[in-house]
Amino acid sequence: MREDLLYRLRSRTAHELWLVIVDASASTRRHSALSDAKGLLAQLFDDAYRQRARLALLTASGRTPSWQVQGLKASADLRQWLDGLGAGGGTPLLQALEEAAQWLARRQRRFPAEQQRVLLITDGRLKSLPPQPPLNCPALLIDIERGPIRLARAQQLATALGAEYRHIDLLPPTA
Numbered sequence: 001m002r003e004d005l006l007y008r009l010r011s012r013t014a015h016e017l018w019l020v021i022v023d024a025s026a027s028t029r030r031h032s033a034l035s036d037a038k039g040l041l042a043q044l045f046d047d048a049y050r051q052r053a054r055l056a057l058l059t060a061s062g063r064t065p066s067w068q069v070q071g072l073k074a075s076a077d078l079r080q081w082l083d084g085l086g087a088g089g090g091t092p093l094l095q096a097l098e099e100a101a102q103w104l105a106r107r108q109r110r111f112p113a114e115q116q117r118v119l120l121i122t123d124g125r126l127k128s129l130p131p132q133p134p135l136n137c138p139a140l141l142i143d144i145e146r147g148p149i150r151l152a153r154a155q156q157l158a159t160a161l162g163a164e165y166r167h168i169d170l171l172p173p174t175a
Contacts, residue, residue, distance in 0.1 A: 016053040016115045017071060017107065020044065021100055023122035023144075024061035025091035033144040034087045036168055037121050040142065041082055044119065048074035054114075056103070057081075058096050060122075062089035065096035071107065093122055097132065097161070104136060120163065124154025134162035143167045 022041070028034040048055050055078070057068040068081055097120075104116055116137040123145035141163045143154035158165035 015111070015113075016051065016117065017056060017111075018044070018048055018053050019056040019058070019100060019104060019116065019118045021058045021060060021065075021093075021096055021118065021120045021122075022085070023091060023093050023096075023120075024059050024085060024087045025093070025123075025125070026088050027091070027125040028087045028123050028144060033123055033146050033168070034085070037142070037144050038082055038085060040121070040168065040171070042079070045074050045078045045082070056100075058100055059085070060091060060093045060096035061087065063092060065092050065099055070103070091126060093126060094130070094132075101133065101135065108136070118163070120157075120161070122154055122157070124157055125151060126153055126157075129153055129156055129160070132157065132160040134160070139163035141165050142171070 020041070022037070024034060028037070045055070047053075052073065054071050055074050056070050057078070059066045059068060069078065100118070104118075107114065108116065118135055118137060118139035120139065120141045121144060122141065124143060125145065139161055141154060141158035141161065143158075143165065145151065145154055146169070155165050
C-alpha cells in the first residue's frame with residue numbers, strides 16, 4: 001500500500017537526435033539534384049517535428065562547413081533556411097564529416113541515452129577520398145549524383161563511413 005503512494009518518475013524514452021549533413025557544393029546544382037534533395041529535406045523536417053526528434057543541421061559548401069542548428073527541436077525556421085538553400089563553391093564535405101564526428105562524440109558524452117542518427121546528402125564529387133573513420137551511430141547516405149557520367153564516390157564514402165547507401169532516384173516518392 002505504501003509503495004502505491006510513493007512518487008515515481010515517469011519513465012521517458014531517450015530523445016532522438018538526427019544529424020543532417022547537406023552537401024550544397026556547386027556540383028549539386030546539376031540535373032536538379034539539390035532541388036530534389038530539398039524536397040526530401042522538407043519531408044524529413046516534418047517527420048522530425050511530428051516525432052519530436054532533435055535536429056542538428058550542417059551544410060557543406062564554400063570553404064568551410066556551417067552549422068544551421070545544433071540539437072534543437074524541429075521548427076518552422078528550418079523551412080525558411082531550406083527555401084534559401086542554394087548551391088555553390090567547393091565541397092568541404094570531409095571537413096564537415098570530421099566536425100560532425102567530434103560534435104557527436106561530445107554530445108554522446110553529455111547525453112549518453114540519446115539515440116543518434118546521421119543522414120548525409122551528397123553527390124560524392126570529391127577530388128579525393130582519403131580513409132574515413134566509421135561513424136559511431138546508424139547512418140544513411142543519400143546519393144544525389146545524376147548525369148551521364150557518375151563517379152560513384154558516394155557509394156565508396158558510405159562504405160567507408162559504415163553507412164547505409166541509397167540513391168535518391170530509388171527512394172519512394174514523398175507525399
